[in-house]
Amino acid sequence: MAIEVRNLNVWYGRSQALHDITLTIESQGATAIIGPSGCGKSTFVRCLNRMHEEIAGGRVEGEVLVEGINIYERSIQPVYVRRHIGMVFQRPNPLPTRSIFENVAIGLRLNGLARGDALKEIVERSLTQAALWDEVKDRLNESAGQLSGGQQQRLCIARALAIEPKIILMDEPASALDPISTFQIEDLMRELRKTYPVVIVTHNMQQAARVAEKTVFFLQGRLIEQGETGKFFSRPQKKETEDYISGRFS
Amino acid sequence: MSITVEQQQPTANPFQAPRTAHNARRRISNIAIVALSLLATAFAVAVLLFLLLYVLRAGLPYINLDLFTKIPTPNGEPGGGLANSIQGSLILVGLASLFGIPLGLFTGIYLSEFGGRGPIATGVRFLVDVLTGIPTIIFGLFAWIFIVVPQQSFSGLAGGVALGIIMIPIVARTSEVVLRLVPNELREASLALGATESRTILRVVIPSARNGIITGIVLAMARVAGETAPLLMTAFGNPFFNSDITQPMDALPLRIFNFAESPYQAQINQAYAGSLVLIVLILITSFAIRWATGGFKHGGR
Numbered sequence: 441m442a443i444e445v446r447n448l449n450v451w452y453g454r455s456q457a458l459h460d461i462t463l464t465i466e467s468q469g470a471t472a473i474i475g476p477s478g479c480g481k482s483t484f485v486r487c488l489n490r491m492h493e494e495i496a497g498g499r500v501e502g503e504v505l506v507e508g509i510n511i512y513e514r515s516i517q518p519v520y521v522r523r524h525i526g527m528v529f530q531r532p533n534p535l536p537t538r539s540i541f542e543n544v545a546i547g548l549r550l551n552g553l554a555r556g557d558a559l560k561e562i563v564e565r566s567l568t569q570a571a572l573w574d575e576v577k578d579r580l581n582e583s584a585g586q587l588s589g590g591q592q593q594r595l596c597i598a599r600a601l602a603i604e605p606k607i608i609l610m611d612e613p614a615s616a617l618d619p620i621s622t623f624q625i626e627d628l629m630r631e632l633r634k635t636y637p638v639v640i641v642t643h644n645m646q647q648a649a650r651v652a653e654k655t656v657f658f659l660q661g662r663l664i665e666q667g668e669t670g671k672f673f674s675r676p677q678k679k680e681t682e683d684y685i686s687g688r689f690s
Numbered sequence: 691m692s693i694t695v696e697q698q699q700p701t702a703n704p705f706q707a708p709r710t711a712h713n714a715r716r717r718i719s720n721i722a723i724v725a726l727s728l729l730a731t732a733f734a735v736a737v738l739l740f741l742l743l744y745v746l747r748a749g750l751p752y753i754n755l756d757l758f759t760k761i762p763t764p765n766g767e768p769g770g771g772l773a774n775s776i777q778g779s780l781i782l783v784g785l786a787s788l789f790g791i792p793l794g795l796f797t798g799i800y801l802s803e804f805g806g807r808g809p810i811a812t813g814v815r816f817l818v819d820v821l822t823g824i825p826t827i828i829f830g831l832f833a834w835i836f837i838v839v840p841q842q843s844f845s846g847l848a849g850g851v852a853l854g855i856i857m858i859p860i861v862a863r864t865s866e867v868v869l870r871l872v873p874n875e876l877r878e879a880s881l882a883l884g885a886t887e888s889r890t891i892l893r894v895v896i897p898s899a900r901n902g903i904i905t906g907i908v909l910a911m912a913r914v915a916g917e918t919a920p921l922l923m924t925a926f927g928n929p930f931f932n933s934d935i936t937q938p939m940d941a942l943p944l945r946i947f948n949f950a951e952s953p954y955q956a957q958i959n960q961a962y963a964g965s966l967v968l969i970v971l972i973l974i975t976s977f978a979i980r981w982a983t984g985g986f987k988h989g990g991r
Contacts, residue, residue, distance in 0.1 A: 494881060496806055523884025533875035537898060547883035550893060596879070603883060 442467040443488060443607065443637065444505040450483055453497035457483045458661045461502075465654075470633040472652030472669070473641045476684070479658040481641045482530075485609045488639065489525040490518035506607070523551060526605030530612040532592035534599070536585035540576050543584045543595055547603040562602055570598035571628055590621025597628060608632060610640045614647065626651050645685055649673055657681050742969070749966035752959045757967070762929050762945070766954025772964050774931045776971070778846065778940035781933060782925060783915050785850025786857055790914075791907055793854075794861025798903075801862065802869035803891055815866075821859035829855045830920030838924060846932070846939035849925030853914040860913060864906025868899040904983050908976040915972050918943040942968045 443465040450458035458480045465471050473481040486492040487500055490511060503510045511521045534543045544563045548554045554562055563580075567573040572594040576587070584595055593613060600608060610629070614622040629651045632638050642648050648655050649669055656666040657680075665672070665681045676682045707713050756771040763770035797818065805811025833852035838844055872895050880890040896903065918941075921927075926938040927948065942964050949961035 489882065491878065491882060494878070519884055519886050521884075522882050527882040529875060529878060529882075531875055533873070533879045535876060535879070535894060535898065546880070546893075547885075550880065550883055550885040550889050599879075599883070 442507065443639075444503075444508075445488075446503040446505065448484075448487060448500070448502035448504065450480070450487055450492060450501075451497070451499040452483075452495065456661065458487070461663050463656060463663060463666065465637060465639060467637055468633070469653040470629060470638040470640055470651050471654045471656060472648035473639065473656045473658060474643065474645055474648050474684075475658035477643065478660075480661040481658045482611050484658065485527075485611055485639055485641050488607070488609055489527055490521045491527065493518065523603065524605055525607045525609060526600035526603065528593070528596050528600055528608070528610045528613045531616050532589055532596050534584040534587070534592050534595050536583065538584060539581045540584050540587070540595065541580040544598045544602050547599055551603060553603060563598075566598040566602040567595075569601050569631075570594045571624065571631075572598055588621070590617050590624060593617060593621065593625060594628065597625075597632075605636070608636045608638045610638065612641050612643065615643065622647075645673070657684065659684070745962060745965050745969065748959075749962035749964075752963035753966065757960070757963055761931060762957075762960075764929075766952060766957050768956045770960075772942065772945055772960060772967065774928065775940040775942045775945040775964065776967065777931060777933065778925065778928065778944075779915060779942040779968070779971070781846055781935065782849050782853055782921070782939060782941050783911055785846065785935065786853035786914050787907075787911060788850075788854070790854035790857030790910065791861055794858040794910070795865050795903065795907075797858065797862035798865025798869060799891060799896075801866040803887075803895065818859045818862050821855075822863065825919070826852075826856050826917055827919035827922075829853075830923045833920065834923040841936070843936070844924060844926035844938040846925055846935035846937065849921050849939060849941065850935065852920040852924045853917060856914050856917065856920065857910040860910040861906050864909065865899075865903050868902025868906070869895060871902070872898045900983070904979060908979055911979075912972045912976060915975075916943055916968065918947050922947075942971075 445461055445463045445465075448458055448461040449456065461484065473484060475481045483492060488504060490500075492498045492500055500512060502512070504512055506521075506525070509516075535546065538546070541563055544566050545559055548559055548562060564573060564577075567576065572591060575591060576595075584592065587595060593616075597613075613629075614625045617625065626647060629638060629640060633651070633653070640648070640652060652669050654666065655669045655672040657664045657672075657678075659680055665676060665678045667677070672681075673685055676685060682688075702708075754771075756769060757773075758771060758776065759773050760769070760771035761774045762772065797814070801811055801815055801818075805814065829852045832855065833848040837848035837851060841848070876894055876898055877890055880894040881887070885893070921941050921944050925941055925944065927944045928938045928940045932939050946961045946964045946968070949957040949964065952958055952961070
C-alpha cells in the first residue's frame with residue numbers, strides 16, 4: 441500500500457499549515473517525519489487518514505492516493521478511510537473506564553467485525569503483536585486506566601492493529617513516555633514495519649535514525665528534504681536540514 | 691596578601707516572616723477568608739439540618755401504613771392517607787421524564803458535539819439558560835394554554851408536560867457540560883478506528899460521561915418532583931386514586947400545599963408527613979437510579 445501525496449495544501453481556518461506537499465511513501469518500511477514544533481508534521485499525518493477535517497476549521501486541498509485511490513475523492517467517506525488506516529496518537533488515549541480487553545475489542549465492536557471466540561482470538565493476537573499480551577493476559581478485565589503510560593500506548597497500538605489496518609500512522613507515539621517504554625515502542629515499530637507501511641512523526645532525530653528507513657524533514661509547513669535515513673543524516677543536501685540536524689536551528 | 695574575613699553577623703532565621711505591616715495584613719486577610727467561608731458553610735448546613743430535623747420531628751409521628759395505602763378523608767376527619775398523591779407524583783414525574791430526559795439529553799449532545807461555538811448553538815445555549823431561570827409557574831401556564839384549555843379539563847398529562855419542559859434545560863445544560871469534559875482524545879481514538887460520529891457519541895462519549903449525565907437527570911427529577919406552582923393549573927389535584935392521565939391528578943407537593951393551610955390539625959400533620967415522604971422518595975429514587983445504572987461502581991468520571 442504505497443501512499444502518494446500530491447500538492448497537499450492544508451489550512452486551519454485562514455492560516456495555512458502545509459504548503460504544496462508532494463511525497464511518496466513506500467509500500468513497506470517506516471518513514472519518519474521530523475521537524476521543529478509547529479512545522480506541520482502532525483497535521484501532515486492527520487491528513488493521511490482524514491482526521492484533520494475533524495478539527496473545526498480544518499480544510500484540505502490536493503490529493504492523497506493510497507494504492508492509486510484518492511482518499512479525498514468526493515465519493516469516499518472518511519469513516520472507511522480511517523477504518524483501513526490506523527492511527528496512534530501522541531498521548532496514550534485508551535478508554536479509561538473500559539477493561540483492557542474491551543479497549544482492544546472496541547474497534548471490532550464499533551465496526552461490527554467480530555464477536556465471541558473470533559473476537560477473543562483477535563484481541564489476543566493484537567496484544568501479542570503489540571508486545572503486551574504477557575503483561576496483561578491475567579488481568580484483561582481490569583480497567584485500562586490502571587496501566588502505565590507505556591503499557592497504555594502499546595494497548596492503543598494493539599487497538600489499532602485489531603482492525604487489521606493497511607497502513608499505520610503514529611503521531612509522536614513515544615514523546616510522552618519514559619526511556620524504557622520508548623525503547624519498547626521503538627522495538628515494536630521495527631517489528632511492525634516488516635508488515636505494514638508505518639509513518640512516524642517524531643521530534644526526536646535519534647528515534648528517526650533508529651527506526652525509519654526513510655526520513656522526511658518539514659519546516660514551517662514545507663517539505664524541505666527527504667531521503668534514505670542514513671544518507672539523510674550523514675549528508676543532508678539542504679542548508680536548513682543541516683542546520684536542524686546539527687542543532688543550529690532555533 | 692591578606693584576606694580579610696568579614697565578621698558574620700548572626701542573621702535572623704530566613705524562614706521567619708519579618709514583622710511588617712504588609713505581612714500582618716496578609717495574615718489577617720488570610721484568616722478572614724478562611725473564617726468567612728467556614729461561617730458561610732456552617733450557616734448553610736445549619737439551615738438545611740434544621741429544615742430536615744424539623745420536617746422529621748413534625749412528620750415522623752404521623753408516618754403509618756395508612757399514609758401509603760389510603761386516600762384522604764373528607765374534610766379533616768382523622769385517618770386516611772396520601773396514597774393517591776404518592777401515586778400521582780410518581781406518574782407525573784415518570785411522564786415528565788419520558789420526554790424531558792430524551793429532549794434534554796439530545797439537546798445537550800447537540801450543544802456539545804455538533805453545535806460548537808457556532809451562532810445557532812450559542813443561541814440555543816442562551817435560550818436554554820433563560821429557560822432554566824424562568825419561574826416554573828410560566829411552564830404551568832404554557833401547559834394550561836396548550837393542553838388544559840383545548841381539552842377543557844385539568845389533566846395529569848398537562849402536569850407531566852409542564853414538569854417535562856422544566857426538566858429539559860436542566861438535563862440539557864448538565865449533559866452538555868459533562869460531555870464537554872470528555873477528553874477529545876477519546877473521540878479521536880474512536881474516529882481513528884473508523885467509527886462513525888454517531889457511534890462515537892453513543893458508544894464512547896456518552897459512556898464516558900455517564901455518571902455526570904445521570905447526576906443531571908436525577909437532579910432534574912428531584913427538582914420537578916417538588917414543583918407545586920405549575921401543577922396548580924395543570925394536574926390540579928384529585929382527592930381520589932387516578933391513573934388516567936387525561937383526568938386531574940394529585941401530587942404530593944399539591945397535597946402538602948393544600949393540607950398545610952388546612953384548619954384541621956390532622957391535615958397539617960399529614961402535610962408534614964407528606965413532606966417527609968417526598969424527601970425520602972427523592973432520596974430513594976436517586977439512589978435507585980445510581981445503583982441501577984452502575985453509578986456506584988466506578989468512581990471519578
